[in-house]
Amino acid sequence: MKEIRKSYRNQAFETEVLKGIDLNIEEGEYVSIIGPSGAGKSTLMTLLGCLGAPTTGSYLLDDQEVAGMSDRSLSQVRNEKIGFVFQAFHLLPGVSAFDNVMMPLIYCEKPPKDAKDRVIKSLTRVGLAKRMDHAPGQMSGGEQQRTTIARALINRPKIIMADEPTGNLDSHNSAEIMKIFDELNEEGNTIILVTHDPEVANHGNRIIRMKDGLIDSDELV
Amino acid sequence: MRTLRNFLQALRGIGSNRVNAALMMLGIVVGIASLTVIVAVGEGVKNKVLKRIANLGFGPESFSVYSGAGRLFFKKAEDPQSMTLQDAEDIRALPTVSIVVPRQRKRLKAIYKKEFTDTRAYGVTPEWVIARDWEMEDGRFLNDSDLRRKRKVAVMGATPIRNIFGDKDPIGKMVRLDDIFFEVIGVLKEKGVTESGYDPDNRILVPLTTTMSRLLNQTHLHSIRVRTYVPETVPETMEAVTEILRRNHGLSSLASDDFRYVTPAGIMQWVTEQKQAMNRMLALISTVSLLVGGIVIMNIMLVSIRERIKEIGVRRCFGARRLDIAQQFLFEAVLISLAGGLLGSLLGFALSETSNQLDLLPATVTWEPFIAAFGLCALIGLIFGVQPARKASQLNPDETLRA
Numbered sequence: 001m002k003e004i005r006k007s008y009r010n011q012a013f014e015t016e017v018l019k020g021i022d023l024n025i026e027e028g029e030y031v032s033i034i035g036p037s038g039a040g041k042s043t044l045m046t047l048l049g050c051l052g053a054p055t056t057g058s059y060l061l062d063d064q065e066v067a068g069m070s071d072r073s074l075s076q077v078r079n080e081k082i083g084f085v086f087q088a089f090h091l092l093p094g095v096s097a098f099d100n101v102m103m104p105l106i107y108c109e110k111p112p113k114d115a116k117d118r119v120i121k122s123l124t125r126v127g128l129a130k131r132m133d134h135a136p137g138q139m140s141g142g143e144q145q146r147t148t149i150a151r152a153l154i155n156r157p158k159i160i161m162a163d164e165p166t167g168n169l170d171s172h173n174s175a176e177i178m179k180i181f182d183e184l185n186e187e188g189n190t191i192i193l194v195t196h197d198p199e200v201a202n203h204g205n206r207i208i209r210m211k212d213g214l215i216d217s218d219e220l221v
Numbered sequence: 222m223r224t225l226r227n228f229l230q231a232l233r234g235i236g237s238n239r240v241n242a243a244l245m246m247l248g249i250v251v252g253i254a255s256l257t258v259i260v261a262v263g264e265g266v267k268n269k270v271l272k273r274i275a276n277l278g279f280g281p282e283s284f285s286v287y288s289g290a291g292r293l294f295f296k297k298a299e300d301p302q303s304m305t306l307q308d309a310e311d312i313r314a315l316p317t318v319s320i321v322v323p324r325q326r327k328r329l330k331a332i333y334k335k336e337f338t339d340t341r342a343y344g345v346t347p348e349w350v351i352a353r354d355w356e357m358e359d360g361r362f363l364n365d366s367d368l369r370r371k372r373k374v375a376v377m378g379a380t381p382i383r384n385i386f387g388d389k390d391p392i393g394k395m396v397r398l399d400d401i402f403f404e405v406i407g408v409l410k411e412k413g414v415t416e417s418g419y420d421p422d423n424r425i426l427v428p429l430t431t432t433m434s435r436l437l438n439q440t441h442l443h444s445i446r447v448r449t450y451v452p453e454t455v456p457e458t459m460e461a462v463t464e465i466l467r468r469n470h471g472l473s474s475l476a477s478d479d480f481r482y483v484t485p486a487g488i489m490q491w492v493t494e495q496k497q498a499m500n501r502m503l504a505l506i507s508t509v510s511l512l513v514g515g516i517v518i519m520n521i522m523l524v525s526i527r528e529r530i531k532e533i534g535v536r537r538c539f540g541a542r543r544l545d546i547a548q549q550f551l552f553e554a555v556l557i558s559l560a561g562g563l564l565g566s567l568l569g570f571a572l573s574e575t576s577n578q579l580d581l582l583p584a585t586v587t588w589e590p591f592i593a594a595f596g597l598c599a600l601i602g603l604i605f606g607v608q609p610a611r612k613a614s615q616l617n618p619d620e621t622l623r624a
Contacts, residue, residue, distance in 0.1 A: 051538060051619040071543050079540020086622065090535040094237030106226045107540035151539070 017043045018054070019213040025192065027158065030185040032193045032201035035210035042163065044210065045194045049084060049161045050077050062158060079107050083152025087164035089144045091136040091151075097123060098132040101151045108155065122150040126180060142173030149180055159190045166200055178203050227545050230536075231552030234529075241525045242557050248514030249561030249601065250568060253594045256507045257569025260590040262576070263499050265583030270492045281452040283352065284484040286462055287444040291481050293491055301479045302441040303470040306429075309445050311465045317454040322349045322446040325432045325439075331381050331425060332397040338384035342375075342398055342425045344432025352448050360392045360407030363428050371430040375403040378422040379411035396425075401435055403427060444483075455484070511597055514561065515605035518554055522609035526550070526616075533613055534621030547614035554606025555599055562598030566591050 017040045025031055025048075033041050046052045047059060050066055053074075059066045066077065083104075091100045101119045105111050112118060123132055126146040136144050145165060152160050162181065166174035182203055185191050195201050202221070209217040235242045288304040309323035325344035330337050343349075350362045360376070367374050375396060382391050391405045403425075412421045433440050449458050459482060466480050526533070533546055573584035 046619040049538070051622075052617060075537070075540050075542040075545075078538060084535075084538045086535075088531075090531050090622065092233075092237065092532055092535070095233060099233070103536065104539035106230060107223075107536070107542070107545060111222075111226075155540075 017213055018047070021057075021213075021215060023208070023215065023218075025190065027190050028185075028188055029206055030181075030191045030193075030204045031206045031208060032195060032204035033208045033210060034195055034198065034201045035216070037196075039210040040213040041194045041210050045161060045163055045192070048159075048192060049082050050074050075107065076109060079104060079109075080155060081158045083155065083157040083160045085145070085148050085152050085160065085162040085165045087167035089136065089141075089148050089168070091144055091147060093137065094135055096133050096135055097128060097139070097147045097150075100136070100147055101154050104151060104155045118154060119150075122154045123147070125153065126150045140173070141169050142176060145169060145173070145177050146180070149177070153184075157189075159192060160184060161192045161194075163194045164196065165193070166195075166197065174200070223545070224548060227548040228552050231549045231556060234532075234549060234553050235556060238525060238529070241521055241528075242553075242560075245518045245521045245554075245557045246561035246564060248517035249511070249558055249598060250514075250565040252507065252510035252514045253562045253565025253598065254568040254572065255510060256503070256594060257566055257586070257590050258572050258576070258584070259499075259503050259506065261569070261573035261584035261586045262582045263496060263503070264585035264587055265573075265577070267492055267496055268585050269583045270488075280354070280448070281485060282450070282455060283446065283448045284455060284459060284482055284487075285444050285446045286466070287481050287483060288442060288479070289481065290477060290479055293481070293483050293487060301470075302439070303479050304442040304445065304466070305440060305469070306442065308466055308469050309442065311469065312445060312447055312462055315458060315461050315465075317449045317451075317458045317461075318447055319450045320348045320352045320446075320448040322346055322352045323429060323442045324349075324444050324446065325429060325437055326443040327399075327432065327436055329399050329436075331377075331385055333385040333394065336385040336387075338381050340378075340381045340423050340425055342427055342432065342436060344429040344436070345426050346429055349426065349446075352446055356410040358408040358410045360405070362407055363426060368428045368430050371434055372428060373401060373403045373431055373435070374406045374427065376407040376409060376426040377405055378409045378424040380420055380423040381425055382408055398425065398427070399436060455486075459484070507597075511601050514558075515601040518558060518602065519605040519608055522550065522554060522606070523612060526609055526613045529613075530616065530621045533616055534618050537616075537618035537621065543614040546616075547610040550610035550613045551603065551606045554609065555602035558598040558602030558606075559595065562594045566594050 021040075021044060023044075033044060035041050047054050050061065050069075053069070054067050057067060061077065062081065064077070066074070069077070091097075092103065098119055101122055102115065105115050105118070120129070120132070123129055126149050128143060128146055128150065131139060131143055131147075134143075136147070139147065145168075149160075160181075165181070166177055169177060178200060181191055181193070191204070193200065193204055201207055204221065206218070206220050208215055286304075289301060306323055309321050312318060313321040322345055327342045327344075329340065329342055331340050331342075345363070346368060347363050347365055349355075350357070357376075358379070362376055363374065366372075375398070377391065377396070385396065386394065391408060394405050395402045396405055397403075409422065409424075409426075414420045414422075427436070447458065447462065449455055463478065467478065470479055472479065536546060536549075569590075570586055573586050576582050576584045
C-alpha cells in the first residue's frame, strides 16, 4: 500500500481522512490497528478490505492492483480474499446460522460443490456445530460473533478483517473470540484487527498506531 | 446460476421481511381482486343476457321486425301505425322465407271467475307454434279456421293458467280478456322463468284476426317474425324486407326506417358493445388500481431498503456485486407483486362466488383474468421494482455498514 489518500466530499467541504499512508502487510501477520476515533482506522480498514477505492495512491493485494478496479472485480476480490468480522455482527436477521455462513458462497464465481460440508466444517471450527439451525435472534452475542467468524472463514480468505470484533461482547465472550483469532493466525491466516481496546490489540504481533490520518507508529511486538 | 441464486436470496429476503412484504402486496391484492370480480360479473351478465336470447326462441335462421324506429327492444317515441298484414304477405312472397308470423300484442288482465292475472295477449297466426318450436302441453293450437272465423279461442301459457285456474283443467273453460270471453283450447308447455326474471310462459295466444277486430280494434301489427330456410340467407332477406317495408310505408329515400329488427346477431352485437364499454371502464379502473399497487410496492420497498441497509452492506462485503443486489430486490418486487396477484385472484374468486351464492350479481369466473393478472403483476413488479433495486445497488458497501 503506497501513498494512500482518501478524502470524502461533503457538499462544499472536502475532508481528507487519510493523508498518505504507506503500509506493507505480509501474509500470516497478525496486525492490530489502533488509534483515537477520527484517526482514520475505519477508513483504512475500508480500503484494505476493498470496500472502497482510495482517492489516490496504489494498493497491491496479492500483487494485484486494487485501486481503480471495477465494482465487479472488487466484489470478486472481496469474495475470494477477504473475510469480514464486524462489531455489530451484521448477520441476516431471521436466517439460520447455517444459511448466514453459506451466504458468501452465493456470490462465488463458481460455488463449490461441497458448500454444505464447508459450512458445517466452518461452524464446527468455531464451536457452533449444535447451533446451525438457530437464527441470530436465538443466539447470544458470543455465538453470533462466532457465526460471523465462521462466515468470514467459509471462502478460505487470505485476510480476515475484524472491526472492533469484541466491542459488543462481555469479557468472557471477548476472550473466547480472541482465542479463535489467535488460533486462526497460528494456522497461517493473515489477521487485521481494528480496535480501541489495547488488550485486544495486544493479541497482534504488530501494532499500528494511527493519528490524524497518518501512521503514528508501527511496531512489532 | 448466479441469477437463480439471487432469486433464492429474494425468496429469503421476503421470508425475513414478512410484514413489509404483506404491506407491499396490499395494493396489488385489492387491485387484482376487484379486477377479477368485475370481469366475473361482466361475464355473468353477458351469460345471463345470452340465456335470455336463447329464451326468445330465435334460431339462427329467424329474425323479427318490430314496428317503430329504434334498436332491439328499445323503441324510440310512439308507435307508428304503419306495419300491416300486407307487409307480412309481401315478406312471405320472398323466395328465401319459409314462415312469416304477423303479431299484435296487448297487455291486459285475464280473468276467470274471481281470479285474475296480468298477462300479455298476442294475436298470431297458426304458424307461430312452428316458428317458435313450441310444444303443446294439452289441447290444440290455433288453426286456419280459427283465424278465418275470427273465433274467440285462446291458447294459454303455463303462468296465467296457474294464476287463474290453479289445478283445474282449463280446456273448454271461458276466460275473460278485457271484456270478451275466450274459450281455452290449448295449453303451451312450460319453459320456465329465465335467470333474468323474464317469464316466457306469461302469455296468451289468440287468432290475429280476433285481436284486430275485437281486442285492439286496429289493423296495424306490433311485429312480424320471419323465418328463412337457411341461416345464410338472413342478411339478404333482411335487406329485401327493408325494401318492402319502406316501399309499403311510403318512406322517401331521406326518411329513416319506421321499423327495427331484432335478430340473434343484433342482440349479440349489442351485448358485445355493452361488454366492450364495460371493458374500457375496466381497463381504466385496473390500470389505476394496479398503478397504485405498484407505487405502494415501490415506496414501501424504498423504505425497507433503509431498514435493510446493513443486509445490503454485508452482502456487498462478502462479494455481492451491484447487479446481484439489484437482481435480488427486483426479484423481490416481482415475487411480491405476483403473490399479491395470486391472493387477489383468490379473493376475487371468493367474492364472485359469494356474489353468486347470495344472488347479488351474476358472476362467471373464467381463467383469462387470472392469466392477465399474472402478466400484469409481473410487469408491475418489474416496473416498480427497478427504482428500489437501483437504489439498493447504488449503495456503497463501506457507507452502508457505517450508517
